[in-house]
Amino acid sequence: MSPHWGSKAPEAAAPGVGRRYNGLMSSLTLVQRLAVYALPLILALTVREMVRGRVAFRLGDTTGQQLGRLSLNPLHHIDPLGTLLLPGMMLALSSAGLGGILIGWPKLIPIDLRKLREPRRDLGLIAVSGLAANLVMALLWGVVLKVALMQGEVEEGVWLGIRLMAVAGITLNAGFFVLNLLPIPPFDGGRVLLSLLPARHAVRLAAVEPYSFFILLALMVTNLISVILVPPMLLVVRLIFTVLAIDAI
Numbered sequence: 001m002s003p004h005w006g007s008k009a010p011e012a013a014a015p016g017v018g019r020r021y022n023g024l025m026s027s028l029t030l031v032q033r034l035a036v037y038a039l040p041l042i043l044a045l046t047v048r049e050m051v052r053g054r055v056a057f058r059l060g061d062t063t064g065q066q067l068g069r070l071s072l073n074p075l076h077h078i079d080p081l082g083t084l085l086l087p088g089m090m091l092a093l094s095s096a097g098l099g100g101i102l103i104g105w106p107k108l109i110p111i112d113l114r115k116l117r118e119p120r121r122d123l124g125l126i127a128v129s130g131l132a133a134n135l136v137m138a139l140l141w142g143v144v145l146k147v148a149l150m151q152g153e154v155e156e157g158v159w160l161g162i163r164l165m166a167v168a169g170i171t172l173n174a175g176f177f178v179l180n181l182l183p184i185p186p187f188d189g190g191r192v193l194l195s196l197l198p199a200r201h202a203v204r205l206a207a208v209e210p211y212s213f214f215i216l217l218a219l220m221v222t223n224l225i226s227v228i229l230v231p232p233m234l235l236v237v238r239l240i241f242t243v244l245a246i247d248a249i
């Protein structure tokens with residue numbers, strides 16, 4: 001799943017970025033907002049899943065290849081509910097001033113542990129590849145933003161749209177990265193722990209997986225998910241802005 005915290009995420013991303021970006025976003029219609037978020041969201045969800053499938057293939061699991069899921073074509077990874085309908089509804093609520101977390105998911109590539117050469121180790125490597133994919137995409141969107149900023153001050157037109165889209169791409173991927181660090185399966189953080197813990201402790205942690213949805217739901221209802229995830233997500237965004245020397249949009 002991929003989170004986005006409405007206007008809160010970019011506000012503290014870097015000096016001089018937040019208020020301008022929030023003002024521009026709040027002035028957009030729902031259709032314009034969908035246009036800004038569509039490509040970054042689809043790439044954040046589908047490229048990550050493709051990378052995980054390719055790493056699994058390298059480690060011996062041919063399931064993704066047999067299903068034709070190792071393609072860069074996003075259409076192969078889109079889940080109608082998780083990639084399109086639910087994120088669209090959350091953006092509509094955000095446009096109505098209700099805010100909240102933008103959640104989505106791709107059509108998952110099944111992993112067959114029996115085909116992996118070293119299942120525990122390889123499961124951890126596959127999880128790390130998903131995390132790395134989102135970090136790389138966040139950085140690439142940062143490069144896009146840097147290029148857009150080099151065009152000077154713009155109040156409308158293509159470069160303004162690219163600028164907004166790039167900020168959305170950075171925050172979405174940073175949020176996806178941090179959310180998947182949660183130390184419970186099926187999140188990547190939980191998968192990495194399963195690969196590192198002694199067998200008896202890994203079995204206990206794996207037993208939590210059937211309840212992970214309810215744990216996430218409880219965190220969302222109590223708003224603890226924002227308390228837990230927003231600070232590290234903003235740290236990731238700040239680091240990207242610092243590395244690329246971006247200080248204003």
